[in-house]
Amino acid sequence: MPSLIVRLPNHLGDACMALPALERLAAAGPIACAGQPWAADLLRATGWPVLALPGGRGARLAALRRWRAQHPADRQALLLTNSFSSALEFRLAGWRPAGYARDGRGLLLQPAYRVPQEWSGAMHMIEYYDRLARSWLGTAPPSAAGERAMPRLALAAQARDRAGAALARAAAGPPTAAGYVVLCPVARGRHRGRDKCWDGFGRLGQALRQRGERVVVCPGPAEAEAARAAVPDAQLLEALELDAFAALLAGSRLVVANDSGPAHLAAAVGAKVVVVFGVTDPAKTGPRGAGVHGIGGAARWPDYAAVAALAEGLLGGPAATGAATVLPAGAAA
Numbered sequence: 001m002p003s004l005i006v007r008l009p010n011h012l013g014d015a016c017m018a019l020p021a022l023e024r025l026a027a028a029g030p031i032a033c034a035g036q037p038w039a040a041d042l043l044r045a046t047g048w049p050v051l052a053l054p055g056g057r058g059a060r061l062a063a064l065r066r067w068r069a070q071h072p073a074d075r076q077a078l079l080l081t082n083s084f085s086s087a088l089e090f091r092l093a094g095w096r097p098a099g100y101a102r103d104g105r106g107l108l109l110q111p112a113y114r115v116p117q118e119w120s121g122a123m124h125m126i127e128y129y130d131r132l133a134r135s136w137l138g139t140a141p142p143s144a145a146g147e148r149a150m151p152r153l154a155l156a157a158q159a160r161d162r163a164g165a166a167l168a169r170a171a172a173g174p175p176t177a178a179g180y181v182v183l184c185p186v187a188r189g190r191h192r193g194r195d196k197c198w199d200g201f202g203r204l205g206q207a208l209r210q211r212g213e214r215v216v217v218c219p220g221p222a223e224a225e226a227a228r229a230a231v232p233d234a235q236l237l238e239a240l241e242l243d244a245f246a247a248l249l250a251g252s253r254l255v256v257a258n259d260s261g262p263a264h265l266a267a268a269v270g271a272k273v274v275v276v277f278g279v280t281d282p283a284k285t286g287p288r289g290a291g292v293h294g295i296g297g298a299a300r301w302p303d304y305a306a307v308a309a310l311a312e313g314l315l316g317g318p319a320a321t322g323a324a325t326v327l328p329a330g331a332a333a
Contacts, residue, residue: 005051005067005095007079007086008035009129012242012261013285015042016268017126018080020149021133022048025078028137034064034077041242042265045154057089064093078136080129084108100132116141122283126151150288153268155247162244163251170216170235180214181315182249182266184257185230186223196258197230198276198296200304204256205231207308213315218248249273254315256307263287274311276302 006025009015015035025031032049033039040050051067053060068074077090079099087108090097099105101112113135119128130149134141167180185201205215218237219227228236240248242265249255249262250269257263257273259280266273267289275287275294278301282294295310296302 003030003074003076005032005034005074005077007077007081007090007097007099008033008039009080010036012038012042013259013264013287014080014125015039016151016153016261016264016287017124017285018129019151019153019268020126021080021129022046023152024130024133024137032067032071032074034067038242042153042246044159044243045156057085060089061093064090064095068094078132079109080132098136124283124288125285126288148288150290151264151268152270153246153265155243155250155269159241159243159247160251162240163248166218166237166240166244166248167216170237179251179253180216181208181311182252182255183215183217183231183234184255184260184262184266185217186219186226187258187260196260196279198258198278198301198307200276200307201230201256202232203304204308204311205234208311208315209233211312213253216248218245220245254311256311259286267292272314274307274314276307278302 004025006022009018026048032051033043034051034053037052040052043050051063053063075096077095077097079086079090079097082100082102084103084105087097087099087105091108096110097108098111099109099113100115101109102115106112113132116123116128116131126149131141183201183205185197187196208215215234216237217227217231217234218240221239224236246265246269249266249271252271255266255271255273257266257275259275259277263273263275264287267287270289270291272291273287273293275292277294277296277298279298281298286294293310293314295307
């Protein structure tokens with residue numbers, strides 16, 4: 001049974017960046033996770049128990065107390081969130097939370113860890129979470145030239161089957177390419193008051209279709225209208241559970257995304273992905289993976305021509321004809 005419950009970050013991209021920390025903790029002993037309702041789908045193949053936290057403080061407290069009652073030997077929680085409210089909720093529910101001493105919550109934490117000095121510089125969010133896991137375990141941080149943590153997400157065969165079925169249902173006829181390209185044009189929220197969505201997805205989708213690619217978009221909840229407006233020429237897939245969406249990304253010929261949750265998810269499952277930056281800092285929050293190709297930066301969006309050239313270069317020659325397939329995570333398309 002779990003001996004440690006880990007409070008996951010609230011956003012998909014952050015949860016993906018926390019995967020190396022979670023793997024490190026799980027290697028040392030049984031863990032459970034608590035987080036947003038989609039977390040259970042994200043982590044389905046890991047085998048870690050996941051407590052879905054409902055909206056509203058009262059409901060979250062009740063859920064945490066029920067979990068404590070079902071696991072009376074467990075009292076320790078590690079918070080990957082930085083908020084005062086998350087620490088308060090765990091304390092009120094009878095847990096002993098630990099985490100970074102931020103947002104004035106130091107007295108609620110047992111223990112409270114100092115934020116790494118490197119965080120004020122170029123430390124990536126992946127290392128930020130991983131350093132907290134190392135602090136909890138009492139292991140030394142890596143040297144400056146040490147290991148570079150890489151998020152990796154396992155996928156079950158059933159997730160790939162569900163993704164393949166969604167692709168088949170969306171096809172109006174035989175696909176024009178042996179595979180498909182996924183565009184992820186939606187990024188929720190704003191970063192320092194600036195829109196996080198690149199405005200070239202519609203033009204890129206049209207160009208890719210003209211070269212014979214099957215272009216699909218798979219919007220999340222309440223994103224269908226925005227996705228259709230951004231890429232009107234793409235095939236719009238039904239909303240998928242998060243692990244099936246991850247399998248869809250893993251089996252693609254290419255993913256093109258904003259610096260958003262889907263980009264981090266694509267990187268974690270080994271997809272080939274172009275990440276378009278315009279307002280966020282790639283050095284601190286950019287997706288990390290062997291197939292990641294970033295373009296742009298925090299100061300300005302890249303030119304459309306540069307993004308299109310990068311995407312077409314990664315796709316190689318003209319799209320081949322044949323049946324579309326969904327490949328295992330990490331497989332080459």
